[in-house]
Amino acid sequence: MDDEFRQRLEQRMEQLENRVALLERNQDLIAAGQRRSSLRSLWRRPPMWTFEQYPPRLLNLTAFPPAPSIHENAPRIAMVTPSYNQAQYLGATIDSIVSQNYxxxxxxxxxxxxxDGTADLLKGRGESISWRSEPDSGQSNAINLGFAGVDSEIMAYLNSDDMLLPGTLAYVANYFTSHPHVDIVYGHRVFVDREGLEVGRAVLPPHDGRALQYADYIPQETMFWRRRVWDRVGPIDESFHYAMDWDFILRAQAAGFKFVRLPRFLACFRIHDAQKTASTYAIGVREMGILRRRALGFDPTQIQIRRAIAPYLARQVVFHYAHKLSLLGY
Incomplete structure (x- = not known):
């Protein structure tokens, strides 16, 4: 990229940022229905953070790649599902893991x-899974309790309203086996509604460590890590109730562990009214501020955050539409 082109690009980005700032100061005009350009809309709501992208449709599991054959001496995977009053979704979550036949x-x-009947649901599973139902101090505490005393080579947790896609465990295990220098992996995600119908997709570009310091773009439900990460950086920090996954990710990145975005859809993220992501967002804003200050050494403004993650978001838009136009298949 030559200096003149870079300068024009920076000037254009500054113009876009000024337009966004103007819109934010005039929310009453926005609410009244003032039209925005498609570019500005992408800036404010990039595809990876736009959950409902099209009308609900059946989740066609056969459209995704089949499960790969598993290498000999398959590494042990430990997965934990923290749950509280999610019986209506928990069965699908359990099935998505058990049906992998790993x-x-x-x-x-x-x-x-x-x-809400969760205990009865779990009892009905017999000995096919391990489970406990007891008071805890929140999601982070539940995850740590679930992993306590468990020996494994690969770890992950899946929330009680999300689902793995078929073949995910075999694919991840094979990748770790073939890439011993990689410590943490994650992949593309599918958005589903409360009925399990597909409403959107997030296709991510390759990992960007700098952007990750400003915004957590890693889909938690698709993330797996080696045991050595957990042993080195420690368990989930139970003082966090919203951004615990980003805290764990940033600690792992600061410790020098290698991240890779895998070229495959790995899991489904469920959108519904009662989900924690929506109901505790105010807590999340505070926790995200804490993590940015810790990672960056200062408290960035919204304009600084947008400027820092703009290159990553631009790449994400390219990957999103390349997949949508069938130029990239996963």
Whole structure:
């Protein structure tokens, strides 16, 4: 990129930022229905953070790649599902993991003494999974309780309203086996509604460590890590109730562990009214501020955050539409 082109690009970005700032100061005009350009809309709501992208449609699991064959001596995977009053979704979550038929899996549901029939659902599973139902101090505590004393080579947690896509465990295990220098992996995600119908997709560009210091773009439900990461940086920080995954990710990145975005859809993120992401967003804003200050050494403004993540978001838009136009297949 030559200096003249870079200068024009920076000037254009500054103009866009000024337009965004103007819109933010005139929310009453926006609410009244003032039209915005498509570029400005992409800036404010990039595809990876736009959950409902099209009318609900059946989730066609056969459209995704089949499960790969598993290498000999498959590494042991430990997965934990923290749960509290999510019986209406928990069965689908459990099925999405158990149906993978991964030969060396430890799967545990840590329930916070739910009162919605979760315990009966878990009892009905017999000995096919490990589970406990007891009071805890929140999601972070439940995850740590679930992993306590468990020996494994690969770790992950899946929330009680999300789902793995078929073949994910075999694919991740094979990748880790073939890439011993990689410590943490994640992939593309599918958005589903409360009925399990597909409403959107997030296709991500390759990992960007700098952008990650400003915004957490890693889909937690698709993330797996080696045991050595957990042993080195420690368990989930139970002082966080919203951004605990970003805290863990940033600690791992600061410790020098290698991240890779895998070229595959790995899991589904469910959108519904009662989900924690929506109901505790105010807490999330505070926790995200804490993490940015810790990672960056200062408290960035919204304009600084946008400027820092703009290159990543631009690449994400390219990947999104390349997939949408069938130029990229996963």
């Amino acid at each position: 030969p060396n899996l430890y799967y545990h549901v840590q329930d916070g003494a739910s009162i």
